[in-house]
Amino acid sequence: MVAPPHNELKTTEQMMSYWLLAESEQLGLTDITNAASVLGDDSISFATGSWEKSGLCCGRDCSRWLSSLALIRSLWITIGEVQRKMKVTVDFEECLKDSPRFRATIEEVEGDVGELESKLDKLVKLCIGMIDAGKAYNTANRQFVSGIRELAQHSTKDEVIESSLTKFAESLQEMINYHTILFDQAQRSIKSQLQTFVKDDLRKFKDAKKQFDKVSEEKETALGKNAQAPRNKQHEMEEATNILTATRKCFRHIALDYVLQINVLQSKRRFEILKSMLSFMYAHLTFFHQGYDLFSELQPLMNLLGGQLDQLVVDAAKEKRDMEQKHSTIQQKDFSNDDTKLEYNVDTDNGIAMEGYLFKRASNAFKTWNRRWFSIQNDQLVYQKKFKDIPTVVVEDLRLCTVKQCEDIERRFCFEVVSPTKSCMMQADSEKLRLAWIKAVQSSIATAFREKGEDAEKLDRKSSTSTGSLDSGGEVKEKSLKGDGALQRVLAIPGNGSCCDCGQAEPRWASINLGITLCIECSGIHRSLGVHFSKVRSLTLDSWEPELLKLMCELGNGVINQIYEAQREELCFKKPQPGDPRQEIEAYIRAKYVDKRFVRKQSAEEQRSKVIALSKKEKRLSSSTEHLPPRPPPPTPRLRPASSASVRSADSGIQNSADGSREMLASTPSNNSLSEAELPEPPIPPFPLPRSDSSVFLEPGECSPGLQLYWASYARSLPDMAEAFAHGADVNWVNVDDQNRTPLVQAVQGGSLVTCEFLLQNGANVNQQDIRGRGPLHHATILGHTGQVCLFLKRGASQNAVDIDSKSPLSIAVNAANADIVTLLRLAKMNEEMREAEGPYGQTGDETYQDIFRDFSQMASDDPDKLNRFQPYDSPGE
Numbered sequence: 001m002v003a004p005p006h007n008e009l010k011t012t013e014q015m016m017s018y019w020l021l022a023e024s025e026q027l028g029l030t031d032i033t034n035a036a037s038v039l040g041d042d043s044i045s046f047a048t049g050s051w052e053k054s055g056l057c058c059g060r061d062c063s064r065w066l067s068s069l070a071l072i073r074s075l076w077i078t079i080g081e082v083q084r085k086m087k088v089t090v091d092f093e094e095c096l097k098d099s100p101r102f103r104a105t106i107e108e109v110e111g112d113v114g115e116l117e118s119k120l121d122k123l124v125k126l127c128i129g130m131i132d133a134g135k136a137y138n139t140a141n142r143q144f145v146s147g148i149r150e151l152a153q154h155s156t157k158d159e160v161i162e163s164s165l166t167k168f169a170e171s172l173q174e175m176i177n178y179h180t181i182l183f184d185q186a187q188r189s190i191k192s193q194l195q196t197f198v199k200d201d202l203r204k205f206k207d208a209k210k211q212f213d214k215v216s217e218e219k220e221t222a223l224g225k226n227a228q229a230p231r232n233k234q235h236e237m238e239e240a241t242n243i244l245t246a247t248r249k250c251f252r253h254i255a256l257d258y259v260l261q262i263n264v265l266q267s268k269r270r271f272e273i274l275k276s277m278l279s280f281m282y283a284h285l286t287f288f289h290q291g292y293d294l295f296s297e298l299q300p301l302m303n304l305l306g307g308q309l310d311q312l313v314v315d316a317a318k319e320k321r322d323m324e325q326k327h328s329t330i331q332q333k334d335f336s337n338d339d340t341k342l343e344y345n346v347d348t349d350n351g352i353a354m355e356g357y358l359f360k361r362a363s364n365a366f367k368t369w370n371r372r373w374f375s376i377q378n379d380q381l382v383y384q385k386k387f388k389d390i391p392t393v394v395v396e397d398l399r400l401c402t403v404k405q406c407e408d409i410e411r412r413f414c415f416e417v418v419s420p421t422k423s424c425m426m427q428a429d430s431e432k433l434r435l436a437w438i439k440a441v442q443s444s445i446a447t448a449f450r451e452k453g454e455d456a457e458k459l460d461r462k463s464s465t466s467t468g469s470l471d472s473g474g475e476v477k478e479k480s481l482k483g484d485g486a487l488q489r490v491l492a493i494p495g496n497g498s499c500c501d502c503g504q505a506e507p508r509w510a511s512i513n514l515g516i517t518l519c520i521e522c523s524g525i526h527r528s529l530g531v532h533f534s535k536v537r538s539l540t541l542d543s544w545e546p547e548l549l550k551l552m553c554e555l556g557n558g559v560i561n562q563i564y565e566a567q568r569e570e571l572c573f574k575k576p577q578p579g580d581p582r583q584e585i586e587a588y589i590r591a592k593y594v595d596k597r598f599v600r601k602q603s604a605e606e607q608r609s610k611v612i613a614l615s616k617k618e619k620r621l622s623s624s625t626e627h628l629p630p631r632p633p634p635p636t637p638r639l640r641p642a643s644s645a646s647v648r649s650a651d652s653g654i655q656n657s658a659d660g661s662r663e664m665l666a667s668t669p670s671n672n673s674l675s676e677a678e679l680p681e682p683p684i685p686p687f688p689l690p691r692s693d694s695s696v697f698l699e700p701g702e703c704s705p706g707l708q709l710y711w712a713s714y715a716r717s718l719p720d721m722a723e724a725f726a727h728g729a730d731v732n733w734v735n736v737d738d739q740n741r742t743p744l745v746q747a748v749q750g751g752s753l754v755t756c757e758f759l760l761q762n763g764a765n766v767n768q769q770d771i772r773g774r775g776p777l778h779h780a781t782i783l784g785h786t787g788q789v790c791l792f793l794k795r796g797a798s799q800n801a802v803d804i805d806s807k808s809p810l811s812i813a814v815n816a817a818n819a820d821i822v823t824l825l826r827l828a829k830m831n832e833e834m835r836e837a838e839g840p841y842g843q844t845g846d847e848t849y850q851d852i853f854r855d856f857s858q859m860a861s862d863d864p865d866k867l868n869r870f871q872p873y874d875s876p877g878e
Contacts, residue, residue, distance in 0.1 A: 092330050095259045096252065097356070100373055100387030106212075109262055113205060116269070120198050127190045134183045138176055145172045182287045189279030197272045205265050212258040215251045222247035227359055227369065227427060231410055244429070253331065260327045267319050271312040278309055352377045353447075354440040359411075359427035369411070369427065376440055379448040381417060381424075394424045399448045403441040405434070417441060486544040490517060495558030501589055504578040508539050512548060513761040514593075515555025515722070519578070525586045526593075533593055535761065546858055547757040547791060554718045554754055563719070563726045564592050566600035573598065599726045607703040614711035614720060706733030706743075713743035714750040718758055731764045740771040748779040753787045766797045773803035781809040786820045790856040793828045820856075827852060 094102040152165035222244040229240040355375035360383065362368045372383040375391070379398050382391035395401050395417060406414040406425065413428040415438055428434035490510060491497050496517045499507045504519035511518060511526055511534040518526060518536070526534040537544075568575065576585045591597040602610070705727040712720035721743075725731070734740050744764045747755040756776070760766065769775045777797040780788035789809075793799070802808045810829075813821040 092256065092259055092326060095255050096330065098251075098255070099355070100384065100389075104387045106258075106262075109266075110209060113202065113265065117198060117202050120194050120273075124191055124194050124198070127186060127194075131183050131187055131191070134179065134186075138179050138183075141172070141176050141179070145169050145176065148172070178287045182283050185283035185286075186280060189276050189283065193272065193276045193279070197269070201265055201268060201272075205261055208254075208258045208261040211254050215247070215254045219247050219251040223371065223429070226429065227371075227411065229412070231412055237412070256327055256331055260323060263323050264320055267316045271309060271316055274312070275309055278306060282306075353444055354437070356433070356437075357429070358383075358437070361425040361427075363422075374426070374437075376444050379444065381441070395419050397448070398441070398445045401441070401445065403438050403445075405438065486549055487539045489549060490539055490552045493553055493556040493558075495561070496556050498557070499578075500557040500561060501592070502576045502578055502580065502585055510537055510539055510552060511535060512537050512552065513758075514560055515552055515718070515758075516557050516560050521582065522585065522589065525582070525589050528586075529590070529594060532763065547753050547787075548761075550754050551718075551757050551761070554758075555722060559719045560722060563599065563723050564596070565598045568598040571598065596726060596728075602727060604703065607705075607708065610720070611703050611707055611711055614708065614715050614717065704733075705729035707735070709733060709743045710735055710741075710746055713755055713759065714746040716747075716750050716752040716755050718755065721755070721758060725762060731759055731762045732768055734768075740769075742768050742770070742776075744768070744776045745770060745774075745779050748776050748783065748785065748788055751783070751785060751788075753785075753791060756788055756791055760791075760795055766792050766795045767801065769801070769803075772805075773801075775801055777801075777809045778803055778807075778812065781812045781818070781821055781825075782816075784816065784818055784821070786818075786824070786856065787859075789821050789824055790853060793824060794853060794857070799825050799829060824853070824856065 091102075091105075094105070148165055148169045152162050152169065155161040155165065222240075226240040226244040229237045231237070353376045355373065357371055358374045359369045360372050360374075362370060370385075372385055374381065374383045374394075376398075380393055381395040381398065381401075382393050384391045396419075401417055401419045403415060403417050406416050409425075411427050413431055413434045415426060415428070415434055417424045417426070426437070428437055487508070491507075496507070498505050498517075499519040499522050500511075500514075500516035501522045502519060504522070507517040507519045509518040509520060509523035510516065511523075513535045517539070523536045526536050565575070573588075573591070576588050705724045706729045708727070709721055709724035709729040709731070710733060712718075712724060732742055732744075734742055742764070744756060744759045744766070747759055766777070767775050774782075775797065777789065777792045777799060778801075780792060799809050810822065810825045813825060
């Protein structure tokens with residue numbers, strides 16, 4: 001910034017404006033928070049210097065004023081340092097574990113909050129001193145102005161002196177008024193707001209800390225008593241167990257509240273302090289009066305800072321709502337069982353397969369028991385007392401160990417890990433936890449043997465965990481949907497090896513309703529679009545349901561980019577590259593998915609041809625029923641479930657797509673592709689099926705993206721469905737010419753679980769009924785599609801809804817003697833009744849219910865032949 005001529009800087013405000021702008025330009029400040037902290041401090045310092053030079057200060061009162069401002073400036077820098085240190089966020093999951101890491105984090109946060117409180121208290125006291133000094137300065141200044149007025153009255157004979165002194169006195173009086181307003185604003189913005197923050201928010205934090213410390217001590221006492229309860233005294237055992245259960249629940253509740261209070265405080269402190277300082281700076285803007293060059297040039301920056309403050313308030317409120325929702329969800333999950341949830345997971349990023357507290361018997365002469373934090377990691381069993389301690393290795397190599405239960409000692413829930421050189425006796429808090437630890441050690445031993453024998457098997461957890469160490473086949477299959485298993489299968493699809501939007505290699509995120517892979521930066525932008533545009537999920541951190549994994553393998557970056565980037569090159573729009581500025585990438589993604597700027601617009605004739613091609617495909621899918629007695633066709637061609645091998649090819653065959661966009665999946669290796677047939681070849685039913693053998697004649701005006709989605713849903717053509725969505729198709733579009741049916745009902749008739757999942761991920765209404773009062777659950781039950789019934793029940797389908805014949809899905813399944821569907825419906829109804837009886841804080845679902853639905857979902861994706869039974873869609877008499 002080039003300095004203007006010295007004679008142009010005639011006022012204090014002009015000098016201050018130029019200095020502040022020069023400082024901000026020299027420092028290259030782009031972050032508004034940093035700019036506020038730096039420019040705010042220096043502006044105070046400069047203002048004090050300006051007042052000295054301009055002669056606005058007088059005597060001892062002015063010195064007190066300048067001294068107060070200097071102390072505030074130094075303290076404000078100290079508070080900024082405290083703020084930069086206080087960036088610790090306590091995780092709810094660590095809170096539930098009550099791990100040493102959690103305790104260390106809590107200790108660090110408490111120390112930082114105490115330091116911040118002391119600095120804020122000191123700042124408030126200094127502000128009070130500054131205001132008192134300012135009031136004394138105003139009193140002296142008023143006396144000075146009164147003396148000027150008296151001098152003006154004495155100079156009535158000299159009109160020039162009288163008028164000048166009178167005008168000077170009025171100006172100085174106005175300056176006194178501005179000072180009064182400034183001090184009043186300082187009191188309201190700095191003193192009152194920060195005092196409120198210290199008294200209210202920090203006091204809540206202290207109260208929560210006291211409760212947390214108290215319940216922590218009670219929990220430790222209860223754990224000790226429970227561990228010391230003798231086996232042969234039933235009454236003492238039950239009493240100790242009950243006390244431990246109640247204390248643990250109370251601890252979890254208070255600990256979660258404490259963590260929530262910490263996170264809310266950490267979020268709120270930023271904008272509280274910044275808001276106070278910004279109000280103070282606006283008071284200075286008013287004080288130096290409008291029109292002066294300094295604040296005229298500085299005002300855009302301050303307005304921008306004010307806008308960011310508003311956004312901080314909005315973001316803080318949103319974060320608070322999200323944390324409260326997560327707090328409620330975790331609290332409900334946590335109270336579903338009395339025992340702390342432990343799960344053996346070999347796929348964790350930190351290499352820890354399982355961890356938790358156990359009592360360990362010492363090897364000294366007294367055989368004392370000490371509670372330690374144990375973990376299974378890197379084929380070793382280790383423990384530690386505190387998070388900062390170096391873990392002590394109990395077993396160097398799990399392959400050389402065995403584990404067994406110990407029933408011959410006085411303590412309960414004990415087990416022993418035996419190695420060739422030593423043994424270690426441990427005690428769990430319950431029988432369930434003891435069995436979990438024994439199973440985890442056994443599984444780790446088996447995994448260690450497999451990994452040493454063949455490292456290549458690490459890429460496929462489905463095969464590496466299929467030994468006897470894990471008894472449940474359902475658990476083995478479930479693990480194949482986590483971590484590297486899902487990642488390898490999704491990335492094997494052509495085009496998925498790089499980010500769909502910027503081309504970054506090795507993406508680790510996905511948009512499940514679009515069917516694409518994303519890098520971490522693009523995934524963040526997709527999240528900001530909202531779930532109605534893109535639903536983001538991690539390929540490595542999240543669990544993947546079988547049907548969702550198959551959906552990802554049916555689409556891919558290549559298919560979606562053919563649709564959403566069809567006209568990008570014609571429009572000469574550059575695709576972003578890795579490393580480009582975030583603003584450019586975000587603008588491109590919004591243009592691509594929100595504005596759909598690059599989607600090729602279809603003419604009426606092209607859309608008509610597309611719909612006709614899909615409806616002709618429906619004729620091919622229904623050709624296997626021609627040997628059955630015909631029945632008159634409906635007003636428009638109705639898509640019906642097929643009963644031949646040609647139906648199977650609709651999900652697994654690539655060439656059936658109307659536009660050939662699925663041919664790119666043909667090169668996918670068979671071991672990675674999940675696009676297999678979802679329906680078996682059913683037996684010939686003993687009754688006529690409706691058929692669609694009439695030609696399709698549609699006027700161009702009758703064609704729409706919704707109709708294309710309608711036909712594509714039955715034809716199992718996910719690329720055509722994605723194209724319809726790109727052209728604005730309503731996922732709940734109703735075909736008034738075909739009994740008010742929706743694309744989801746057509747997907748049920750087509751028999752494709754993946755198609756149903758695609759529609760549901762894009763917002764399909766699982767309870768929308770047709771003209772006969774039948775929803776998707778009715779149709780799936782009538783057709784005997786067990787996998788779809790399971791999917792709809794998981795997505796909240798109402799099983800109490802009845803059609804115009806007063807038939808519910810359960811009554812239809814009972815009449816058809818479909819045992820699998822009857823079991824699912826009754827189990828879901830029982831689970832719903834249990835949840836209603838237990839209230840909002842009850843269990844989220846019975847374990848048996850969850851296991852059965854997980855097994856059915858897995859079977860529907862891997863072995864549909866065992867589930868699907870052909871059922872009549874309409875009775876012959878209809």
